[in-house]
Amino acid sequence: AVMMRQRGINIRALNNSWGGANASQSLLNAINEANNAGLLFVAAAGNDGTDNDIAPHYPSSFDAPNLISVANTNRFDELSSSSNFGARTVHMGAPGSSILSTTPNNTYSFFSGTSMSTPHVTGAAALVLAANPNVTVERLRRILLYTGDPTSALANRTITGRRLNAFNAVSAVTEGDTTPPATPGLSIASQNGRAVTLSWTAPGDDGNSGQAVLYELSFTDAATGQNFLLASRSPAAPGTPESVTVNLPYRHPTGTIRLRTFDNAANESVATVSVSAPLAAVDPYIPALSANEALSTGGTRLNFRADDAYRAYTLPFAFPFYGQNYSNVTLSTNGNIYFNGQPGDIDPSSSISELNATRMIAGLWDDIRTDISSRPNDDVYMVQPDANRLILRWQGTLFVGETSVGPEINFELELRRDGTIITRYGNGNTSLNPVVGISGGEPEAYVIDSHTRPRPNPTISLTNAQTVTFAPRPASAGPPLISFNAPSNSVSESQASATLTIIRSGELSGTSTINYATVDNPAAVRCDDTTTAPGVAFARCDYATSIDTVTFAPGQSSQQIQIPIIDDGHVEPNEAFQVTLNNPSPGSGLGAVSSITVTIIDNDVAGAANPVNTTPFFVRQQYLDFLSREPDAGEPWSAILNGSTNPFNTDPNSGSASCDRILVSSSFFGSPEFRLKGFYVFTFYRVAFSERFAEYSEIVADMRAVTGQTPADT
The missing domain is CATH 2.60.40.2030 (CalX-beta domain)
Structure with missing residues (x-):
């Protein structure tokens, strides 16, 4: 398609109603090349009914600037039960249930799935391009994403929470709107460790008027430039105070939070704020490799002889993991310990993306079984050397078929009362597709690269591999x-x-x-x-x-x-x-x-209009200039000026000439608070400086120290 585009053929959008679990760097490179050529890449999210944030589906889960991942909605604007979803990875929904489509021999049939949803978005892209052939691929993508209809079924299930609206998309590209939303004043209202509460005032569609359509909050690491989507949501009405609490990604203590505000015509404004968090909160472990250590021996069998199975297990002590204490965990035959119950169907297919999304310890995460009848000693064993240590040792084989015996698996996980985690590896452990690491259930997990197979590289061996230790970072x-x-x-x-x-x-x-x-x-x-x-x-x-x-x-x-x-x-x-x-x-x-x-x-x-001509502005300036503080609640001066027919003293003969701005300002100058406090400080400094007038910055600290009403003011 890129080559055809380069040869002058007017291809602008690619429909991709296909996909699977395996990622390919060469495919991602091709998608990025398509972006450089101005081609939109629309991809089906998948039909497994699973969360693509946890179990990615490719190519729809690639992070590419020209890619739109599409979920399947039905005629009731519900997310189809078979459709994949993902609050961080699936962009939008489109009709994909009971869609009449062409079939061989000049016939028509009904089909359902994200493969039906994706062509709706690609077709809408063609309509937008027909209306404005000069639109860039970046703006084309934004228009399709942000002109959809907000749908409750897609909220927190897709990035935009919207279902495609082709009419809105075509209208947006033809309306000629180039005014972005106003840039909100983004600030950090409070922070507790890695939890940051942000606040701002909602802008509009055009500046501060109209209704903006979407916020995207992201974090960019100051050292690596790595970007993480934190949240997306619909804006409130212009002028409304807004706030949201987000978590900084683990292992990224310093960076910038970016708030992007979009309108329906794909215009955007960007507000940023720098942020940092204590290392112990955001980077809570120190991983280390050391020489291979021998596995434990003996122990108590858990009678956990199974394949792709889970077992609830009570720990002998409260174990601290990512800031929480746990007494109960879930063990998996596939070499994992889970901290939030049974994870579902993700367990057999180890991957770094699934580790990032799950609170777990992956000691040797692979497709392991402990139920081969010819190996009666296979099981998970428990050893407790002392009151502060627990060892769980896996002894099994790699799954290679229902009746075949795969390579031998021998490894163990040690948990210590202080939160330390140690993994050790023995004989066997060959031809593996493992993931080894720990995760708090949010990006970014601790992954031991030397012990994890980088897809799609060949399998690796962990025979007598180095010992891995995850030590809790001390809260110094x-x-x-x-x-x-x-x-x-x-x-x-x-x-x-x-x-x-x-x-x-x-x-x-x-x-x-x-x-x-x-x-x-x-x-x-x-x-x-x-x-x-x-x-x-x-x-x-x-x-x-x-x-x-x-x-x-x-x-x-x-x-x-x-x-x-x-x-x-x-x-x-x-x-x-x-x-x-x-x-x-x-x-x-x-x-x-x-x-x-x-x-x-x-x-x-x-x-x-000049704001100084408004009463609230004028009165506030008197408080700031004379008294070095904000106005009192219910202060009387605004009412005096608002009740005057001549507040600017344009007619000295007016009956209310004495109730003007001059009167108000002189009242502040003559107030006991200013004369006995602020003005006293000013004159004191003048004497101290041998009649030199003090600079405002020299006296403001003492003026602030004595500010506040005097008894005569009340």
């Missing part, structure tokens, strides 16, 4: 270290403040304090100057200078601070400023991220 306490949870953040200019998270790690039993301060640009630039320093945010114009102290109580690991954001009404590029941490209390120290860059996402449009 050490002195309290205080830092921002990420090196960058973003906030929409329309939001009142930027919420920044400061975290404390290490020993948390005591009290710690840390100072923070905005790094203010001292350049003499007017607030309406949008050309002198594009991309630079200025204090008092774009944000309020903020200097204060944060106190962590005993046991407290996270605090949030608010930096007031000022909506200046000027159309300008996104602007950034920095906030730094300094002066940790004795016994505490600065962590890895002592400075954070905050990007203000501009929200202004040409010709829009």
Whole structure:
């Protein structure tokens, strides 16, 4: 198809109603070549009724930029019971049940399956291309994915949760919409280990108007660039506060979370936030290889002579695994220990993708049997050397047929009360297709490459192979270290403040304090100057200078601070400023991220009203400028101005001329809170500096320290 395309034949979409369990790098390379040639690759998700996130189906489970994986829906918009699905791997659904199709000898017959669903998507692609032949393969794919109808049966079963709508797709490509959704101010609201709660305000379809169609949240590793889909969901109405909690992928402690917002015409906006997590939470084990150790001998038979079978087993002690304690597990004849019950039909077919999706220990995961009649000593044996160790030893053969005897299997798993896992390998263990590793049921598992057969390479041998140890990573306490949870953040200019998270790690039993301060640009630039320093945010114009102290109580690991954001009404590029941490209390120290860059996402449009002309903006500025704090709930000044017929004092003879902005501002200047506190600090500094006027950044810390109503204000 690529060659035909290169020869000028107008091929734009490929239908692939086929597939199976085996992956092929050469096939993936060919799909990527098709992408480079501008070809859409539509693939059937499969008809096993299984989760492709756990048991992949190829080619539909490949991660390629031009691929759409399609599930089968029926006329009731239900997911067919035979259709494969996958919240991270299957993109959408399309009709595939009782579809009338052509058959030989000029006849028609009804068929069902994802092979019927896939041509619907490919055909819809042809309709879109007929309406706009110049659409790129990237936009074509997005239009098909994001113009479908939301369907409850596909929610959490597919990436988009949508069923194909050909009419919507053709309408989207012809409407000429090039305006993306607004970029939301994505921030980290809280974090507990690898669990990160994100917050933002919902944008619209075009900027902040209309309804966007889909969010995609993903994580990109800072070191490797590896990308993980975390979640997808439908946006709320524009302006609605939204939040979601996601888990950082195991073994990836530092990276960037990306929120992509799509509209029906395939336009997108992207918001990002940097994030990191403690190693003990996100990378909880330290794998190591060592010299081969002899297997245990003797022990108690579990009478587990079977093929592809499971057995519930009670441990002699509570065993910690990925942060949870377990007293009961499920054993498999195929060399595994499962921690969340019987896994279903995935057990015989070992694969890394299935390991990633299952909370388990794969000691030697292969198709093992312990029931050959000519080998009466085959079984799973239990040995307990002491109260803190349990050994489970598999003695069997590799399955090569119902009546044939395959290569001998001998290996064991040792579990220790402290969470350590050890695997040992004895004689035999040849011609294997094994997977060896451990997993918390989410990417990314610990896989021992030397003990795992890389598909589709030939089988490997684990005869007297090296011993593997998975040691729990110690949660090193050490002195309290205080830092921002990420090196960058973003906030929409329309939001009142930027919420920044400061975290404390290490020993948390005591009290710690840390100072923070905005790094203010001292350049003499007017607030309406949008050309002198594009991309630079200025204090008092774009944000309020903020200097204060944060106190962590005993046991407290996270605090949030608010930096007031000022909506200046000027159309300008996104602007950034920095906030730094300094002066940790004795016994505490600065962590890895002592400075954070905050990007203000501009929200202004040409010709829009100046926000300073609105009462809420004006009153808030009086509080920020005079009192260094946000307005009180139910403050009286807005009501005074809203009730005035002459708030801007345009008519001095007006009956309400005395109830104008001048009065309000002078009232703040004359208020006891300002005169006895803020103004006192200002005049005190002037005396201390030999009549030199103090810079605002010099006095704001003390002004914040004394801020708050005085008895005369209440």
